[in-house]
Amino acid sequence: MGKMKKLFRYENIGILFVFPAFLYMLIFVGYPIIRNIILSFQDVNAGNLVKGTKNFILFDNYMELFSDNVFRSSLSNTLRYTVLCLVFQFIIGFALALFFNRKFTLAKPIRGILLVPWMIPVTVTALMFKLLFATDIGVINYLLRSLHLIDTNVEWLTTPGTAMFALICANVWIGIPFNMILISTGLTTIPGELYESASIDGANKVQTFFRITLPLLKPTVESVLVLGFIYTFKVYDLVYVMTSGGPVNSTHMLSTYSYKLSFEMFKYSKGSAVANVLLLILLVVGMSYIKITTEGEEK
Amino acid sequence: MDGEKRLSRRNNIILCIISLFILCLLLFPLYWALITSLKMEREIFQNPPTFYPHILNLQSYAAQVETGDFNMFRSFANSFLISLGATVIAVLLAVPASYGIARYYFKGRKFMLLAFLVTQMLPVSVLLTPMFIMFKNMHVYNTWIAAMLADATIGIPFSILILKNYFASIPKDLEEAAYLDGCNRFTAFGRILIPIARPGVMVCAIFSFLYAWGDLAYGMTFILDQEKRPITAGIFNFMGQYGTKWSYLTAFAVVTIIPVALIFIFMQKYIVSGMTSGAVKG
Numbered sequence: 001m002g003k004m005k006k007l008f009r010y011e012n013i014g015i016l017f018v019f020p021a022f023l024y025m026l027i028f029v030g031y032p033i034i035r036n037i038i039l040s041f042q043d044v045n046a047g048n049l050v051k052g053t054k055n056f057i058l059f060d061n062y063m064e065l066f067s068d069n070v071f072r073s074s075l076s077n078t079l080r081y082t083v084l085c086l087v088f089q090f091i092i093g094f095a096l097a098l099f100f101n102r103k104f105t106l107a108k109p110i111r112g113i114l115l116v117p118w119m120i121p122v123t124v125t126a127l128m129f130k131l132l133f134a135t136d137i138g139v140i141n142y143l144l145r146s147l148h149l150i151d152t153n154v155e156w157l158t159t160p161g162t163a164m165f166a167l168i169c170a171n172v173w174i175g176i177p178f179n180m181i182l183i184s185t186g187l188t189t190i191p192g193e194l195y196e197s198a199s200i201d202g203a204n205k206v207q208t209f210f211r212i213t214l215p216l217l218k219p220t221v222e223s224v225l226v227l228g229f230i231y232t233f234k235v236y237d238l239v240y241v242m243t244s245g246g247p248v249n250s251t252h253m254l255s256t257y258s259y260k261l262s263f264e265m266f267k268y269s270k271g272s273a274v275a276n277v278l279l280l281i282l283l284v285v286g287m288s289y290i291k292i293t294t295e296g297e298e299k
Numbered sequence: 300m301d302g303e304k305r306l307s308r309r310n311n312i313i314l315c316i317i318s319l320f321i322l323c324l325l326l327f328p329l330y331w332a333l334i335t336s337l338k339m340e341r342e343i344f345q346n347p348p349t350f351y352p353h354i355l356n357l358q359s360y361a362a363q364v365e366t367g368d369f370n371m372f373r374s375f376a377n378s379f380l381i382s383l384g385a386t387v388i389a390v391l392l393a394v395p396a397s398y399g400i401a402r403y404y405f406k407g408r409k410f411m412l413l414a415f416l417v418t419q420m421l422p423v424s425v426l427l428t429p430m431f432i433m434f435k436n437m438h439v440y441n442t443w444i445a446a447m448l449a450d451a452t453i454g455i456p457f458s459i460l461i462l463k464n465y466f467a468s469i470p471k472d473l474e475e476a477a478y479l480d481g482c483n484r485f486t487a488f489g490r491i492l493i494p495i496a497r498p499g500v501m502v503c504a505i506f507s508f509l510y511a512w513g514d515l516a517y518g519m520t521f522i523l524d525q526e527k528r529p530i531t532a533g534i535f536n537f538m539g540q541y542g543t544k545w546s547y548l549t550a551f552a553v554v555t556i557i558p559v560a561l562i563f564i565f566m567q568k569y570i571v572s573g574m575t576s577g578a579v580k581g
Contacts, residue, residue: 014403021396032429121513234422
């Protein structure tokens with residue numbers, strides 16, 4: 001221990017290694033966050049964005065949001081979308097993790113291939129689901145027609161209620177591999193002897209699942225859900241490409257509404273205010289994630 | 300759950316068949332996009348739809364090379380350059396940083412670690428407008444550099460958090476031996492530690508590349524000219540212009556997936572490692 005201490009006496013030399021990355025993030029992330037907060041208290045439009053004086057109007061932008069119906073529906077859309085996506089991708093991902101945990105010949109290769117949807121650029125995923133949900137040539141309408149569940153084609157992406165459904169389907173498709181692989185990894189950490197002794201004690205499969213698997217997976221489940229919440233809640237590309245918030249603003253999320261305000265309506269300050277609301281919610285949820293990841297990290 | 304038990308031959312076959320069925324079901328959207336890109340426009344609109352191209356049509360790919368307002372191979376090259384640049388920035392900065400965090404307990408270490416963790420959960424919406432102003436002032440707006448600089452901010456924190464664990468798992472004795480052999484802290488880091496942590500560096504490079512490759516918001520907001528934009532923005536633009544030209548659109552999608560598919564085929568073990576170690580253990 002003494003020798004170790006001598007060798008690593010100059011602990012602060014570590015700063016030299018970290019500093020370049022930290023500086024980079026400070027310039028390109030830290031400063032923009034502060035700048036965005038300032039922007040949200042100002043009155044900035046296309047005329048005075050880069051040059052020119054910016055007047056401070058303090059909380060006016062935020063006050064305006066309270067009476068803004070699109071903002072309120074964006075907030076509730078984002079919450080509804082996130083919760084529904086989480087529920088489905090978690091249940092399906094969990095089921096697949098349990099299934100592929102059995103040692104059959106194709107288990108590992110196929111579980112590997114199933115990760116592909118997670119890696120594909122979201123813009124492409126959005127395009128593929130737009131094609132599947134297309135009104136006249138969409139394969140989903142074709143299947144429903146063949147099963148006699150519908151008589152006429154559903155206009156999935158241009159009808160308020162069903163557009164949200166299509167978005168959730170696409171997002172669940174992306175989220176399943178993520179949930180599956182994290183839970184699979186969690187399952188491998190449960191010692192096999194536990195299951196052996198449980199079966200000796202006469203526990204059935206359901207009991208084993210609720211008494212052993214689930215409790216021991218708690219840390220994994222927690223981080224899967226919190227991370228899933230964060231990734232889903234800040235969704236941008238998928239919604240922007242599939243519906244752009246439409247029809248009639250029915251699928252706007254906080255992120256897409258913020259983008260629309262800033263870069264289509266040039267109300268930069270109001271857009272920043274929406275983005276800050278989004279950030280605040282993410283930070284509150286993220287704190288629990290940070291608590292999970294830093295527990296046991298610092299000795 | 301019954302993982303440890305050996306499966307009977309019959310059960311093995313049943314499970315394999317079920318798993319193949321799951322595979323087909325989940326990868327159907329990809330298959331559908333691929334075959335649509337190979338169909339004639341007329342066949343795409345045929346009812347009932349055909350589940351494989353009856354007449355093979357490569358026109359959607361060929362036409363893009365020559366004609367069109369811009370061609371997809373150009374935006375492919377743009378994406379490639381932007382992603383490569385972002386990857387280089389991320390790896391060059393993250394490798395030393397993660398080593399510093401793993402090995403030295405300096406003042407402010409905890410704060411920096413926390414800062415990197417928080418940046419991972421930031422929504423792009425918060426950064427877009429300020430970055431937009433900043434890039435305009437730096438005179439890099441409407442260039443690849445703007446997208447590179449912005450994309451690297453996704454790769455850096457992710458890479459640091461992953462690599463930190465790799466460096467922490469390397470025994471300190473190895474480093475001490477290097478010092479005895481006359482290395483200083485910097486040469487030991489370069490000659491001994493980086494080569495050992497190579498798999499970790501690969502994970503970081505791959506994920507930084509994939510994040511940049513998949514980016515739409517930065518490429519679309521910070522680059523104005525279509526001929527400089529990345530392929531994701533190209534697809535989005537194309538959708539706006541030729542919304543129902545599905546053979547071209549899906550050809551575009553297939554080309555965008557090619558690098559992802561190659562990475563998956565040749566570097567699959569790094570993908571699993573990146574997805575799991577990055578998420579569960581910050």
